[in-house]
Amino acid sequence: QTAPAFLSVWDMHAYYGESYIVQGISFNVHEGEILALLGRNGAGKTTTLRAIARMDSPQVNHGEIWLDHQPLHKMSSYEAASVGLGLVPEDRRIIPGLTVEENLQLAQIAPPVGWSIERIYDLFPRLGERRSQEGVTLSGGEQQMLSIARALARDLKVLLLDEPYEGLAPVIVDEIEKTLRVIKEQGMTTILVEQNAVRALQLADRAIILDTGSIVFDGSAAEVLENAQLRAEYLAI
Numbered sequence: 001q002t003a004p005a006f007l008s009v010w011d012m013h014a015y016y017g018e019s020y021i022v023q024g025i026s027f028n029v030h031e032g033e034i035l036a037l038l039g040r041n042g043a044g045k046t047t048t049l050r051a052i053a054r055m056d057s058p059q060v061n062h063g064e065i066w067l068d069h070q071p072l073h074k075m076s077s078y079e080a081a082s083v084g085l086g087l088v089p090e091d092r093r094i095i096p097g098l099t100v101e102e103n104l105q106l107a108q109i110a111p112p113v114g115w116s117i118e119r120i121y122d123l124f125p126r127l128g129e130r131r132s133q134e135g136v137t138l139s140g141g142e143q144q145m146l147s148i149a150r151a152l153a154r155d156l157k158v159l160l161l162d163e164p165y166e167g168l169a170p171v172i173v174d175e176i177e178k179t180l181r182v183i184k185e186q187g188m189t190t191i192l193v194e195q196n197a198v199r200a201l202q203l204a205d206r207a208i209i210l211d212t213g214s215i216v217f218d219g220s221a222a223e224v225l226e227n228a229q230l231r232a233e234y235l236a237i
């Protein structure tokens with residue numbers, strides 16, 4: 001007996017103009033779990049995250065997306081954010097001209113407010129040390145931390161992470177991974193898109209593998225790590 005799904009995607013199709021990218025996918029994410037969304041370059045992972053977050057592109061012309069009984073598929077990206085969806089994009093989007101702390105304060109302008117700034121600094125001591133530094137002058141790893149922290153500063157139900165480890169040294173990846181475990185222990189639900197599939201699978205409870213816009217695997221992360229054929233065919237690991 002499994003708990004009812006917290007986030008549920010049902011028969012979602014997504015396009016960029018004429019390009020048919022996400023070709024009817026359905027999956028559930030349970031509250032408090034980390035789901036790794038994996039697959040080769042161009043498989044449709046980022047497109048899936050953007051579709052769930054209700055960004056203007058891609059266009060989603062079919063299907064339903066529910067978060068905690070709320071119909072995301074009927075919402076704008078702004079409304080989706082206001083009911084608790086937090087997308088941390090690959091390019092991090094730190095706001096120039098603002099300090100670390102101002103970047104966090106800006107995230108808290110519109111209620112409902114999530115984690116307090118002090119609680120965020122407990123989780124990311126490096127950000128606390130650099131609270132007065134301009135955000136865009138942080139190192140890549142610190143910018144990634146700020147980007148995640150900014151999502152937590154809003155009242156978040158689901159964290160959508162697009163390649164959080166990209167371009168970061170292994171020791172920084174360790175640090176971010178540790179933080180994501182703490183965030184999970186505090187009850188957060190996370191979808192993690194990552195090229196570094198091994199690292200993602202070590203952290204995740206479950207995994208979905210996408211191949212040309214369709215789901216070819218949905219199961220436990222351990223199962224993927226144990227299945228050499230699956231790894232070789234879809235993940236090249």
Ligand code: ATP
Nearest residue numbers: 016019021039040041042043044045046047048057
């Ligand atoms: P990657 O790891 O390379 O980012 P991905 O699985 O996240 O891979 P997507 O970024 O979702 O893949 O891209 C899926 C497909 O959609 C690719 O063929 C890509 O070229 C195409 N695509 C992505 N963004 C756009 C866009 N804005 N306009 C048109 N096509 C796009």
